[in-house]
Amino acid sequence: MENIELRGFGADDRDWLVEQHSVHYAREEGFDESFGTLVAEILDAFLAKNDPARERGWIAWAEGRRLGSIFCVRLDDDTAKLRLFLLTPEARGRGLGRRLLETCMGFARDAGYRRMTLWTHESHRAAGALYARNGWSLVSRTPVVSFGQPNVEQHWSIDL
Incomplete structure (x- = not known):
């Protein structure tokens, strides 16, 4: 899988991205349909x-x-939020996650943000390891029931 291109997200990507999140997280984590609904609302x-x-x-x-996908959105004037980071199973283990993360963080820095945050679940261990390797800090952990499953929410941040 060579020559991976990063294109800007457009309306024609919406349904694919909702489906990928819904299917992946239902299969891998047992998330209910409310997760796909949240992704659709965000998009x-x-x-x-x-x-x-x-x-x-x-x-x-x-x-x-x-x-795969990744998004940088405004949280406030100084803080960007990383959202909707996803890699399809066949794309994993090839450095694409690191490339997407670096692209997103570079954009945030160039756009004038001073820090970034993100929200994820502890069950996303590979993503957490990627964040840690790239200088992000785990800020908080909170046991929750979300999307029909018990889990631990994590909040991460990094100064840009």
């Missing part, structure tokens, strides 16, 4: 009112197929 809000100078989404492509 619809992004499409309706994003500020292209300070917010962006990327879709990774190779050989005519989408392989």
Whole structure:
């Protein structure tokens, strides 16, 4: 899988991304349909009112197929939020996650943000390891029941 291209997220990517999140997290984590609903709401809000100078989404492509996504959105004037980071199973283990993360963080830095945050679940161990390797700090852990499953929410941050 060579020549992976990062393209800007567009409306034609929405349904694919909702489906990928819904299917993956139902299969891997037992999440209920409320997770797909949340992803759809996030994407619809992004499409309706994003500020292209300070917010962006990327879709990774190779050989005519989408392989993953990552988004940088505004939390406040100084803080960006990383959202909707996903790699399809066939894209994992090839350095694409690191490339997407570096692209997103570089954009946030260039857009004038001083820090980034993200929210995830402890069960996403590979993602947590990637964040830690790239200088992110685990800020908090909270036991929750979300999307129909017991889990531990994690909040991470990094100064840019």
